Amino acid sequence: MxxxxxxxxxxxxxxxxxxxxxxxxxxxxxxxxxxxxxxxxxxxxxxxxxxxxxxxxxxxxxxxxxxxxxxxxxxxxxxxxxAVSSAAEAGMTNGYDHPTRLGADRWVAMIGAHARMLKQSPTPRPMVVVMVGTAVTVEAIDASGKFLGGLILPGHGIMLRALESGTAGLRVPTGDVCEFPTNTSDALTSGGTYAIAGAVERMVQHVRQHCGAEPVCMMTGGAGWKMAPSMSVQFELVDTLIFDGLLEIAQERLGTVWDV
CATH class of the missing domain: 3.30.420.40 (ATPase, nucleotide binding domain)
Structure with a gap:
């Protein structure tokens, strides 16, 4: 099988x-x-x-x-x-205003992250789950497994293309991330990176205040490794969160949706 x-x-x-x-x-x-x-x-x-x-x-x-x-x-x-988003599945509850409108990738990654947290922690903890790809999503989950809400912002590539298309003269190669950029390439790369890092840090603050506990932070996505050196919050980089979520959903569906 x-x-x-x-x-x-x-x-x-x-x-x-x-x-x-x-x-x-x-x-x-x-x-x-x-x-x-x-x-x-x-x-x-x-x-x-x-x-x-x-x-x-x-x-x-x-x-x-x-x-x-x-x-x-x-x-x-x-x-x-x-996989499609639903009101509840595989131990997670969907708090979106319209649960079925939540992006399937966000939902599946959260299911994978929540399951991973439960395996690692003796006591369930709130979470912040970050996907860094073409777009960036930053999700909040409470200790019971309820999705509280999340942020969506453009990824590095979209940010740079938007600036290039809307600002004359910005046709520069990708630069390095640094604290005090002194050229346009570094300024663009640093600005995009710190914008994403700032969104994650703000969500960690929100979850900490809302849940009264320090959240577990997990990051996934093809560009997650680019963010690692610039993060000020502790996090675990997990490449397989969506696959982990699909395995959790598959186990729950066996014998119901599928013929086995």
Whole structure:
């Protein structure tokens, strides 16, 4: 009973195959491709992959991309399933005004982070969960597993492109992060990095005050490593939060949504 997990973002598709659809399953293989290369998955990355018996994915890239991904899986005998936000799932409660409108990637990453925290801490703790990708999200979760709300802000690339398009003369290479930038490249890179770090720090303050306890902070996403040296709050960098969340959801769905 092998399990294929997919994380389809705005830039890349990441996949991982496990020996079973449950937390702690053994990783059999993994990879990533840019969205423009999706149509080669069946002939390249997935050509020699053992046929999965179950699949669950998380996608934010839109309906057209989803159809292209499903076309690449037609060589296997299973029905594709996709995670969607709901009022509650896998130990989490969704406090969004309209729960189904919460981005699936945010919801799945929070489920993965919450489960990871429960495994690590003898006492449940509030959390701040950060995803650093094309966009940046900063989520607040209380100790009971309720999603309190979150921030969305542009990622590094969007910030730089917005400045380049709206400000004459700003066509400069990416610079370094430093405390006192003395050139435009460093000023742009430092400004974007500290904007993200500041949003995380502010959310940590909010959660600490609201919950009366120090939150656990976890960060994920393709650009998470860029933020690590500039963070002033303690955090754990976890590349697999979305895959972890998909495994938690898969375990809960076995015997209900899926035929096993």
């Amino acid at each position: 092998t399990f294929l997990a997919l994380d389809v973002g705005n830039t890349r598709l990441k996949w991982a195959q496990y020996d079973s659809p449950q937390p702690g399953a053994k990783l059999l293989g993994h990879g990533a491709v840019f969205l423009e290369n999706i149509d080669r998955l069946a002939d390249e990355d997935w050509r020699d992959l053992p046929a999965p018996t179950h699949m669950l994915g998380c996608i934010v890239a839109g309906e057209a991309i989803r159809r292209r991904v499903e076309e690449q899986m037609e060589m296997w005998d299973f029905t594709p399933h996709w």
